[in-house]
Amino acid sequence: MRVYGVTGWKNAGKTGLVERLVTEITGRGFSVSTVKHAHHSVDVDQPGTDSFRHRAAGASEVLLASAQRIAVMQELRGAAEPSLTALLARLSPVDLVLIEGFKREAHPKVEAFRAEAGNALIAPDNDTIRAVASDTPLQIDHPVFDLNDTGAIADFILSEVGL
Incomplete structure (x- = not known):
């Protein structure tokens, strides 16, 4: 499976960019899955549901299945x-996996950058970042895309992974 990341600091526009990229790339006929890293405690289940009660009782894994989706907790x-x-080994095969976060991992990435967030760029000190998607012009030694130019960013990523 081909993988490509979107990274950046909090409030840099990562999630919106990943969402737009999924829409753009699947619209071109490719299958896409995503992996999102969370730094906080996250729970996709709700107290009181049967699956929540199974986990609370001590189950190591709970697989919830319906006609619309399957969830493994x-x-x-x-x-x-x-x-x-x-x-990644747990995912079903697709054309491309977009990874949000995981900035220290070795896969290639686009950095999302918003000047108003007040954070420094990661790209100058991270050689896995191949380009920056920014809301402001930048003078750096990487390709720079407008953060909202989803088509151009998708073209770049698809070219990078050979799709």
């Missing part, structure tokens, strides 16, 4: 967070 219960490689 795995409780780490003190175990180490799985590596990106291990997470």
